[in-house]
Amino acid sequence: MDWPDVGSGMAGFEAFFRDHYAAVVRLAQTVVGDSHGAHDVAQEVFLAAYRRFPGDYEQAAGWVRVAAVHTALNVIRGDRRRDQRQLRVHAVGSPPSPEETVIEREARAEVRRVLRRLPRRTAAVLVMRHGGMSYVEIADALGVKVSHVGTLLRRAESALRKEMDRETRS
């Protein structure tokens, strides 16, 4: 496996990292829900970007955002027991912080279950938009026309409502 030399290029990558880390963490957090998981996803994404775009980080700005969404979706789809385990740990061991109550965690667990059930592209467009990406960025990420993003988003939000209603009833 080839890794770029750690030298003058590292300064450029550090600047890129600092410019985009917060946006990547936010996207990941929108999916996985907790800050630790979001940081793990972000670290993994930036390590991959460092290897994939040696010395040319202009191209990587969009890529790290898209990679964050899909990596985070992989995380929640690959660990179905995570939500229940987290709820148990929090309920028994640690007191909820002021901004994060047990009820909120339960609600986010519901959202993650729904995101797992939705088609990947539907889940991705929801997370991209509500995680802060513009229509142009989403169009670029999905390989569709900008004018099509509103339609995809509308369908995705409608699908999210229906799935949430189903989740609540069950």
Added chain:
Amino acid sequence: MRHVPDGVLRRLDDEPLAVPDRATDHAAACARCSARRVQIADDTERAAQLLSVPRLVPDLDLAWASFQRELDRGPEERGDRGRPARVIPRRRPRFPSLSLRAALIIGAIGVVVAGTAAAATLTTIFAPTRVAPVTLDQRDLQAIGNLIGLGDNRALGGFSAPAGSTALRFGTLKWTSPAAQPPSTLAQASAAAGFPVPLPSHLPAGVGAVQQFSVQPRVSATLTFDAAAGSLDGSSLTLDAGPAVLAQYGGTNGTDMPTLAVVTMPRPTGISTGASLAQIEAFVLGQPGIPPALAEEVRLLGDLKTTLPVPVPSGASVRSVQVAGRPGVLLADSSGAASAVVWEDGHGMLHVVAGILDTHDVLNVAGQLG
């Protein structure tokens, strides 16, 4: 006007400036569209609530230190943590090889399809002061070619003869499209075109020197509508593009493969008689075979009197940039190997810089031309 599609109503809440005024006005005045907009806004608000997370302000110093530690551990120690995140594959980008003349034609076609030229009545000049991307896939190009009588894929090849006419379903298209001239020096190219041609003084490594200049004389096309066009019968639309100067740079590795192209030309103009902008746009975009997505994208361009659609190959990435303070469109293929930027300089000139270069280098070259 037809009812506003759901996707446009959705965008109205996020990016209202990207939605044409008439769609906004219709949505406000139409009870049916207003009701749908409320329902869409409800779903949007609910999605926003469900997907909202506590605002996380990461400690960048800590994150960077953690990243460096992970990097020092190397891929083997990290196990599967070092594998690249998987991204849904995108359609393979296509960058059609365009001659200068074909590029001019494409620009003119974009103008026709956009229903640009023409506003008000009698004679109105289309004079774009900004550029905006319009994504074209193979189906779109075929539809455009069929619409203006060029046939399959001929939209990329331009007109087959230096002058002529062809009968369309709704009128007649006449054109003049003289062959390009190959002057040998910048001074000759500038004199033939009739305007100064700026070139970059500092070039990216590997670009090499100018290999050749080329001047494309003005290309003109007049579309005269007949009775089949209904209320447009008797109206005409004339589009002029060029002259344009192409400076083509060659590689330094002993090959003659072009590495950089710099195109300079006056902004294209359009003159209409009779029909209004709204009439022509509605008619052209409503023609059979025009893909609805293309029509919607053109409608989203905004003020067509002052906007030049820049054709973007499907799959290419595109974003808005500033070149010397002026808005431009930056295109790149997904590999980063080729990119191009198009902008109007505020003095009536349109510039294109394209090359086998990354976007940073292309913007550097563009910035030198102002």
